[in-house]
Amino acid sequence: MQTKIEKIDSSSALAVKIIDSLCEKDFDFLSFREKLTFANISHLEKKKEWGTARLAVQEALNHLQIPYPGFYKDEHGKSHPMNGQGFVSLSHTRGYAAAIYHRELPVGIDIEVIREKIVKIGSKFLVEEELAFLNQQPAELTKAWSAKESIFKCHGKKGISLRDNILLEPFNSDASLITGKIHGTNFEDHHYQVQVEQTESLILTYTIW
Ligand SMILES: CC(C)(COP(=O)(O)OP(=O)(O)OC[C@H]1O[C@@H](n2cnc3c(N)ncnc32)[C@H](O)[C@@H]1OP(=O)(O)O)[C@@H](O)C(=O)NCCC(=O)NCCS
Numbered sequence: 001m002q003t004k005i006e007k008i009d010s011s012s013a014l015a016v017k018i019i020d021s022l023c024e025k026d027f028d029f030l031s032f033r034e035k036l037t038f039a040n041i042s043h044l045e046k047k048k049e050w051g052t053a054r055l056a057v058q059e060a061l062n063h064l065q066i067p068y069p070g071f072y073k074d075e076h077g078k079s080h081p082m083n084g085q086g087f088v089s090l091s092h093t094r095g096y097a098a099a100i101y102h103r104e105l106p107v108g109i110d111i112e113v114i115r116e117k118i119v120k121i122g123s124k125f126l127v128e129e130e131l132a133f134l135n136q137q138p139a140e141l142t143k144a145w146s147a148k149e150s151i152f153k154c155h156g157k158k159g160i161s162l163r164d165n166i167l168l169e170p171f172n173s174d175a176s177l178i179t180g181k182i183h184g185t186n187f188e189d190h191h192y193q194v195q196v197e198q199t200e201s202l203i204l205t206y207t208i209w
Contacts, residue, residue, distance in 0.1 A: 004016050005063050008208075012064075015057070031070025064101065091109050091153075094113060108192075108207045109205070110146045110204070111202065114200075176195065190209075
């Protein structure tokens with residue numbers, strides 16, 4: 001997957017960026033509070049991930065011709081535009097950062113490197129009925145994990161368990177759409193359609209409410 005920017009429709013866009021070296025002047029667009037947060041990240045790799053995710057948001061916004069408003073985090077860790085307009089979601093993993101913005105609807109995005117070790121933790125985030133239809137290959141399990149993370153982020157509230165509160169419907173290995181729902185919480189049940197993109201080593205998922 002190349003660094004890419006994609007206009008999903010007239011209301012939403014996403015960007016995926018390869019994490020590279022940082023250049024301080026590239027971050028002049030951040031809000032004052034974001035600059036403080038950025039300056040306080042001492043771990044270089046974390047700093048690159050955090051910064052590149054904001055560059056990805058900026059690129060998605062540019063694509064929609066929306067000025068960067070600055071973002072703050074709520075008590076759950078979810079980012080919101082400072083001007084109260086629109087919705088954003090961010091993800092970063094070793095080597096890549098991704099962001100999605102929508103003018104009117106909550107969104108969730110997740111990017112994951114496909115790793116063998118996910119095979120060992122399937123039962124921590126999947127219930128029996130999900131394990132029954134998944135083939136236990138790293139790519140398929142990573143899709144399931146990532147789809148649940150996107151749903152979690154779109155919903156945005158702490159206290160939602162990937163295993164117990166997010167249920168995926170059966171999907172095929174080559175599926176580009178996964179359906180899932182949040183259930184068994186104080187929040188109203190909601191069904192999500194999660195888009196899936198895959199390369200040899202990466203899974204990208206995103207959902208729009
Ligand atoms: C919060 C969580 C979704 C982050 O995911 P992650 O894979 O660690 O990291 P990602 O890079 O994909 O995403 C990080 C971004 O998620 C966003 N985020 C954090 N909490 C969020 C929330 N409650 N809602 C929406 N987005 C959130 C932040 O923007 C963060 O980026 P930032 O710190 O640069 O601002 C994850 O840690 C989590 O809590 N998952 C579900 C809970 C669960 O059941 N876990 C156990 C399963 S075994």
